[in-house]
Amino acid sequence: MPETQNIEYKQSWHDDYLKWVCGFANAIGGKIYIGKDDNGTIVGVDGVKNLMESIPQKIQNHLGIICDINTIADNGKECIEIIVQPYSVPVSLRGRYYYRSGSVKTELTGIELNEFLLKKAGKTWDAIIENGATIEDIEDLSIARFLNDADKSGRMPASHDLTNQELLEKLRLMQDGKIKRGALILFGKDPNKFYPNVAVQIGRFGKDDADLRFQEQLEGNISWLLVRVPQLLNEKFLTKQISFEGLQRIEKGEYPVAAIREMLLNAMVHRTYMRAKIQMRVYDNILSIWNEGALPEGLDEESLKVHHVSKPRNPLIADVCFKAGYIDSWGRGTLKIINSCKEAGLPEPEIKEFNGGVLVTLYKDHLSEEQLKQLGLSERQIKAMQYVKENGKITNKEYQELNDVSRITATRDLKELVEKTVLRPSSLKGAGSYYEI
Numbered sequence: 001m002p003e004t005q006n007i008e009y010k011q012s013w014h015d016d017y018l019k020w021v022c023g024f025a026n027a028i029g030g031k032i033y034i035g036k037d038d039n040g041t042i043v044g045v046d047g048v049k050n051l052m053e054s055i056p057q058k059i060q061n062h063l064g065i066i067c068d069i070n071t072i073a074d075n076g077k078e079c080i081e082i083i084v085q086p087y088s089v090p091v092s093l094r095g096r097y098y099y100r101s102g103s104v105k106t107e108l109t110g111i112e113l114n115e116f117l118l119k120k121a122g123k124t125w126d127a128i129i130e131n132g133a134t135i136e137d138i139e140d141l142s143i144a145r146f147l148n149d150a151d152k153s154g155r156m157p158a159s160h161d162l163t164n165q166e167l168l169e170k171l172r173l174m175q176d177g178k179i180k181r182g183a184l185i186l187f188g189k190d191p192n193k194f195y196p197n198v199a200v201q202i203g204r205f206g207k208d209d210a211d212l213r214f215q216e217q218l219e220g221n222i223s224w225l226l227v228r229v230p231q232l233l234n235e236k237f238l239t240k241q242i243s244f245e246g247l248q249r250i251e252k253g254e255y256p257v258a259a260i261r262e263m264l265l266n267a268m269v270h271r272t273y274m275r276a277k278i279q280m281r282v283y284d285n286i287l288s289i290w291n292e293g294a295l296p297e298g299l300d301e302e303s304l305k306v307h308h309v310s311k312p313r314n315p316l317i318a319d320v321c322f323k324a325g326y327i328d329s330w331g332r333g334t335l336k337i338i339n340s341c342k343e344a345g346l347p348e349p350e351i352k353e354f355n356g357g358v359l360v361t362l363y364k365d366h367l368s369e370e371q372l373k374q375l376g377l378s379e380r381q382i383k384a385m386q387y388v389k390e391n392g393k394i395t396n397k398e399y400q401e402l403n404d405v406s407r408i409t410a411t412r413d414l415k416e417l418v419e420k421t422v423l424r425p426s427s428l429k430g431a432g433s434y435y436e437i
Helices: 015-026 048-063 110-120 140-153 164-170 181-187 222-237 257-270 315-323 333-343 369-374 379-391 396-403 407-419
Strands: 007-010 030-034 068-074 077-084 096-101 104-108 199-205 212-219 240-245 248-253 278-282 286-292 350-354 357-363
Touching (some): 015 077, 015 096, 048 068, 048 077, 096 110, 104 110, 140 181, 140 222, 140 315, 199 222, 212 222, 222 257, 222 278, 257 278, 257 286, 257 333, 369 379, 396 407
Parallel strands (some): 007 030
Antiparallel strands (some): 096 104, 199 212, 240 248
16 A cells, blocks of 8 residues: 555654654644555564654654554564544644645745644634734725625625725624734735735746746736736737627637636635735637645645535635625636636646646647647647648648658558547548548
């Protein structure tokens, strides 16, 4: 059995492994086996009796916790099992905090440590009071916009007669007359006065990440960004397919509006607000959005493609967005992104953890280079597909000349493209045959 989220194997004991004990105690608990190899096979350990006495003492002295320690025997060999329970309070080793994530032990520092300590204390970042802020830092227009949206959603009726302070108290964004961080992120006149990078950076790229054509940055609260970011995308970054039915002009967006809106909402609700700004990248056939902040514990990339429980990093912000009708609090945001792309005839979007955050990518073209690579096509086949997109078709001879390969190789490559349902052969046979999309 391989190592997992809650299982670790060590062939011998070293006091440095107290870090692993600390990591399990701060996460969901786990078991450490001393005297097993990486495959979980017992290889034995020397001095079992002494270790059974010293390990519990070291754990209690250095970590202040108690663990169950057992011995396991197999074929005349013994190993030690250390059972670590999860603790509701933070556990440290010599003033440092460790955490078990997946099969990796990591030391918590900076913002990660701050979020961890808040979580253990039963608090979240957006619920902390910002002592330097007052009700004067709240924007009336953003409050009015929220009230109108909440009226439409029906989730918070009869609130127009409340003062700003009364409304914020009702939304749990004020306490004892003091403003919480979430209020400034949602309705603040200038959130960047208090926190860095409360902004969305949008870049238009050419053929690759090094080819930046132009960029814009929008700073402001969530209420304003939800309006302005889509406007700016349409005005400057996205083109529209235009057609006419009679005298009526029909505009069809490059990407589903619902998908872009959900991407933006997810990024704002789930992001870490003390580091990097939200980044949107627009390419010829791709649109992506990235926000800092890893997936919540218990969720992975595959679980986002099916029904899953909503676990917002900023629950007060999420609750206000729910009352305004922006989100539904059922964990369906990623499903809406996926389904809206399918309904628009676009490829399934990609959602993954990337650089300490979550990256969502929409694809406009089923046959973009990125999509073809995901299908496992070779460089020759991708080159041929680009040729077909430009010329409408390709023959076996053209494939040979394009890639400088033999007829046998060209035939095999083209057959694979047909099997992957990327190309189809023409009805003509013999010298006039060709392949098309």
